[in-house]
Amino acid sequence: MFIGIDVGGTFTDAVLLDRGMIRATAKVVTRQDLLSSLLEALDCILHGVSPDLIERVVFSTTVITNLIAEKKYDPVGLIIIPGPGLSHDHYRFATPTHIISGAIDYRGREIIPLDLKQVERAVEQLEAAGYNKVAVVGKFSSRNNKHEKEIEKYIKLLHPQWQVELGHMVAGQLNFPRRIVSTMLTCATRDKYEFFVRSVFQALEQRGLKAEIYILRADGGTMRLKNSIRSPIETIFSGPAASTLGVQALLPPGETAVVVDIGGTTSDLALLLSGQPLLATRGVCIYNQLTHVRALAVKSVPVGGDTTLGRQESRIILQSGRQGPPFCLGGPAPTPTDALRVLGLFHRGDYDRACQAMYQLGDGLNLSCTEIAVRVADLVVDTIVQEINEMFKSWEQEPSYRVWEVLQKKKVRPTTVVGVGGGASGLIAQIASRMNCQPVLPPYASVANAIGAAVARPTLRVSLRADTQQGIYTIQEEGFQGKIEESNFNEEKAIALARTWLQRRAENAGLSGSLGEVEIIRREVFNVVRNWVTCGKIFDIGVQTQRGILHYVGGGGR
Structure with a gap:
């Protein structure tokens, strides 16, 4: 059995999978006391299940994504x-x-x-x-x-x-x-991420879970949770990657669709082309600055069900950040979720408080509660559709997208929009309509992130650096330095050596059976020049085991 847990800014979702069947799901509020939220989610899905039966636990999280999207990180x-x-x-x-x-x-x-x-x-x-x-x-x-x-x-x-x-x-x-x-x-x-990791280990220890613990990378691969502390930024788009893999697992194989994950804090956008997530070839871009984080071609938009609403004269606006839960759930300010509650598109929380939030927001506009709610919903939909159209400008520049277009034999955009996340049921039909697309709300859409984490294929990386002039090579992950034996060592032999080390790591980790096709994630070559003569080369090679999902998800559950 596998467990997938997605820790979002608003909710923590969890699923228990047994041979591709969903045995149990949970959605609990993400509290400041993260440990209590994790324990509650685990208790929901492990009711009557022995911890010894759990083989693997995979986490995804929007902790880093939300910190950066809302600019709530520490000053540096x-x-x-x-x-x-x-x-x-x-x-x-x-x-x-x-x-x-x-x-x-x-x-x-x-x-x-x-x-x-x-x-x-x-x-x-x-x-x-x-x-x-x-x-x-x-x-x-x-x-x-x-x-x-x-x-x-x-x-x-x-x-x-x-x-x-x-x-x-x-x-x-x-x-x-x-x-x-x-x-x-x-x-x-780092500090806030280390708090997240400590809470995870405490929760699993208290519930007697001794399975291997992984976290999803931004590119849809995984790494051991204990190792992720060295580079928390690798998890920056962990949540969006999880929702993308979740949709991949919930749809029939080979589907092409825009993925819209509407959460409480952010809405995450991604793209599936013929059943495969689109990869960003240039890495994650944050505030118009590229990073070295390898990721799927996703974007987190700071608009969600809990986004605070405000006014600029007669205009209703989306304010930056999240002050707390929706007003209808005891929060401090009007949110899009309150509007959905008034429109009957969200069924939790106090209806009267939701109406109060809308009247408070529309004070002086001489509009009914329902009319204000419609304006809010339209504002959120327009914002997300605009962001999707902007993302297409980036998606259409990716090599994989261009290849896909060639195979279609015409310039065309996907015609399906898949909604997942807590806010999808209330908004995805309107978003698809504005884009002239077909809306899809798959089963278990509200916990798709957790499903994506649970079915993610375990991955390993190897980083090799070889200097032929010095005659040595190093394997970063193993802390190993060895001699280059061949006199005609070249780029292809460097890649082959990296693959050999990857195979060894996979065998030691018990993953050799699911190694799959090896992915080259980095290949750089530099000439070593002395006295205007090339006297050697430096090879910087990165390889990774195959990313993707282990299987598609069928029915079942309780």
């Missing part, structure tokens, strides 16, 4: 070592940024020593501004982390309680701006 100071090259005017980030002299070259050699006086001034300024979290990133620190570690040592000597994140620990790939954003967001979200 930034110290970077860009070295020679671009003008420093190119390094503009929405946080105090201190640029330090020093340089490591692309082979990992120190060519300019670190200026510790500048480091000292930077730390003094960050302290004066009240910062205690710092992201430190050098341009080629993935080749040699000496400068990053020197800065960390200096900061910790003065401020041992400060949180310091180093770029080489967060992202091993090159592309300096992406590594800066990835490291900065990791620093900004």
Whole structure:
């Protein structure tokens, strides 16, 4: 039996799967005391089931997504070592940024020593501004982390309680701006993510569950929960990935559809092409800045059932963030869920309080309660449809989408919109109508995220770096360094070596039977030049076991 649990900003959903059949589902309120929410969800689905029967537990979460969408992450100071090259005017980030002299070259050699006086001034300024979290990133620190570690040592000597994140620990790939954003967001979200992980382990321990515990990555793959603490940003679109896999598992094989997951805090958008989720080839883009996080082509829109509503003169507007639950469920302010309650499209909560929320929102507009609710629903639908149309501009640039269009033999967009999540039943028909599409509300739509987590195929990664001039290669995940034996070592042999190590890791983890097709997630080659002559090559290769779902989900349940 498998358990899937999705921890959202509003609800925590859980499912128990037994050979592809849904045995039990649960939807509980996500409280600030996360442990109590997890225990309640587990108790609902494990009633009468021995914990020993559970083989695997997979989590997805919008914790990081919601923090970033609502800009509720911790403030972070930034110290970077860009070295020679671009003008420093190119390094503009929405946080105090201190640029330090020093340089490591692309082979990992120190060519300019670190200026510790500048480091000292930077730390003094960050302290004066009240910062205690710092992201430190050098341009080629993935080749040699000496400068990053020197800065960390200096900061910790003065401020041992400060949180310091180093770029080489967060992202091993090159592309300096992406590594800066990835490291900065990791620093900004780590504390809250560690709270999430601690709560999960406590809940499973208290209920006697000893199964393997995974969390869904943004690309639809999985990683062990205990390992995810090193890079919480990898889970940034874990929730949207879960809803996409959930829809994939609930629909017939080969379907093409836009996926709209309407939650309490955000609405997540994704795309299935001929039954497969569309992958973003450039990585996650946050506030128009690319990161090194590999992800499905999804977007989280900060609009959900619990979004606070407000007024600008005679206009009803969606305000930024979530103040709490809907007014009809005891919350502090009007929300779209209150409007759906008035319109009979949501069936929980106090109807009279929902009407009160609408009257409060429409004070002075001389509109009935129902008319105000219709305006709210139209506003939410228009906002989501606009975001979907904007996303199509990105989706249509993806190579997989272009291949799909060629196979259709004409330029065409999907004609099906699938709604999942707590708010889908009240809005998906209107969203599909505005797009001239067919609406689909699959069975178990309200817990599709948890289903997606439960059926996600376990995945493993291997990151190989080989330097033929030095004659050595390293495997990052294993902490292994070995000798390159072949004299004619090339890119294809580097990929083959990475695949061999992936096979070993899969066998050790008991996953060799479900290894599937190996996916190449990164392949970079750099010439080593000395005295104007190429004397070797550096290969940076990343491979991953096959992503996807283990099986489709049938009927059943109780």
